[in-house]
Amino acid sequence: MSRAIIHMFPCLTDNYGFLLHDPDSGLTASVDTPDAKEITAQCQDKGWTLTHVFNTHHHWDHTGGNLDLAAAYPGLEIIGPAHDAARIPGLTQGVRGGESFYFGPQKIEVIETPGHTTGHIIYYIPQASAAFVGDTLFKMGCGRLFEGSPQDMFDSLAKIAALPGETLLYCAHEYTLSNGRFALTVEPDNQDLITEITRAKALREQGKPTVPTQVKLEKAINPFMRAKTAQHLGDIRRAKDNF
Ligand code: ZN
Ligand code: FE
Numbered sequence: 654m655s656r657a658i659i660h661m662f663p664c665l666t667d668n669y670g671f672l673l674h675d676p677d678s679g680l681t682a683s684v685d686t687p688d689a690k691e692i693t694a695q696c697q698d699k700g701w702t703l704t705h706v707f708n709t710h711h712h713w714d715h716t717g718g719n720l721d722l723a724a725a726y727p728g729l730e731i732i733g734p735a736h737d738a739a740r741i742p743g744l745t746q747g748v749r750g751g752e753s754f755y756f757g758p759q760k761i762e763v764i765e766t767p768g769h770t771t772g773h774i775i776y777y778i779p780q781a782s783a784a785f786v787g788d789t790l791f792k793m794g795c796g797r798l799f800e801g802s803p804q805d806m807f808d809s810l811a812k813i814a815a816l817p818g819e820t821l822l823y824c825a826h827e828y829t830l831s832n833g834r835f836a837l838t839v840e841p842d843n844q845d846l847i848t849e850i851t852r853a854k855a856l857r858e859q860g861k862p863t864v865p866t867q868v869k870l871e872k873a874i875n876p877f878m879r880a881k882t883a884q885h886l887g888d889i890r891r892a893k894d895n896f
Contacts (some may be wrong), residue, residue, distance in 0.1 A: 654758045657781045659823070661862065662695055664688040667827045668714055669864055671785060672696065673707075673778075678757025680704045684776065684785040685825060686718030693725055702726065705756065708733030708786025711740035711775040718722030719743040729831065736765075737772030738805065750774065766813070768806030769796030775813070783821045783865070791824045792866040793849070794832030795877040797894065810878050810886075818869030829853045829863040835896045839876040839889060846874040 655676040664670045664687050666815050672683040672695060682705035695701050703726045708716050716733070723729045732754070735747025748754065750765025762777040766789040771797075776795045777784040788796035789809055798806060813822070833850040840846055849870070853863045871878050880886035 654780065657756075657778060657783075658757050659781065659783060660695065660699060661823065661864070663782050663827065663862070664691040664693070665714055669823070669825055669827065669862065672699065672701065672703075672824055673756070673761055673785075674699070675757035676772065676796055680757045682707050682756060683718075683722065684823070685709055685715040685787065686722055687714045687825075689718030689721035689725070692718055692722060695848070703729060705729070706731040706733075707761075707776050707785065707788075708744070709743050709775060709785065709825065710734065710770045711737045712770065712788070715787065716741055718822070734765075734771035734772040734774045737770070748774065748851045766809035768798055768809045771800045771805075773801075773809070776815060777820070781821075782817065782819050783823060784813070784816060785823045785825075787825050789813070790822060790871065790875070790878070791826060791832055792822075792829040792863050792871070793836045793846070793875050794828055794893070795875070795890070798887075798890055800881075803890060805882040806877070806890070807880065807883035813868065814872055814878055816868050818867070819866040820868045821887075822868060822871065823865045827857075827862060827864065830857055835893050836874065836876045838892075838896070840879070843874060845870075849874050 658674040660672040668687040673682045681701040723743045733741040748763045753762045769788045809826045
C-alpha cells in the first residue's frame with residue numbers, strides 16, 4: 654500500500670484547502686470545501702479527479718463548495734457528521750465518532766470533537782500519521798466555542814492528545830501568529846512556545862504555512878491542550894475571545 658498524498662493550499666482569507674490522494678486506487682478527497690473554484694483548479698493541476706469530500710463541520714467556509722463540486726464531479730461522495738446531516742449541503746453519507754471507513758486501502762477513523770460546533774468531527778488516518786482537525790485545534794490555539802461548552806472542547810482536545818505523538822495535525826486556518834501572541838500571555842516562560850513562535854514568524858515572512866503541526870508539539874505549546882481542567886480551558890478561551 655502506497656502512502657496517501659496530502660496536498661495543501663491556502664484559500665479564502667486564512668483557510669487551508671486539503672486534497673487527499675490515494676495513489677493505489679486513484680481516489681481523491683477534498684477535506685472541507687472552502688472554495689469550489691480553487692479546489693477544482695488544484696485537482697486539475699494535479700491531474701486528479703475529485704471522488705470524495707470529507708466535511709468536518711457545517712460552517713460555510715468548510716461546506717460552501719459542496720454543491721458546486723457535486724455538480725462538477727458526478728457521483729461525488731460527500732461524507733460528514735451524521736449529527737449535522739441537516740446542515741451539510743449535499744451530504745451522501747453521515748458518519749459518527751468511533752466509526753471508520755475505507756478510502757481505497759486507507760483506513761479513516763472518525764473522531765467526534767464537539768465544542769466549536771456540536772457536530773464537529775475529525776478524520777484520523779493512521780497509515781499516513783495524519784489527522785484533519787478542522788476548526789477544533791489550531792496551532793497554539795483552538796476553535797471558538799460557538800455551540801459547545803468548555804467541557805466539550807476539553808474532552809475533544811484530550812482525544813487529539815491521545816493520538817500518537819508523531820501524528821501530523823492539519824488545521825483548517827492559518828491563525829498561528831495571533832494564537833502565539835495570546836499563548837505567550839498564558840505561559841510567558843514556556844521555552845518551547847517561544848521557539849515555535851520564532852519559527853512561525855520566519856515561515857510566515859517567507860509566505861509559508863505553519864500547518865501542519867504535531868500532537869507532541871501541541872502538548873508542549875498549546876495553552877488549551879495544556880489546560881488542566883475544563884474550567885481552566887473555559888477561562889483561557891474567554892480571555893482569548895477578548896484578546
Ligand atoms: Zn468553523
Ligand atoms: Fe473555519
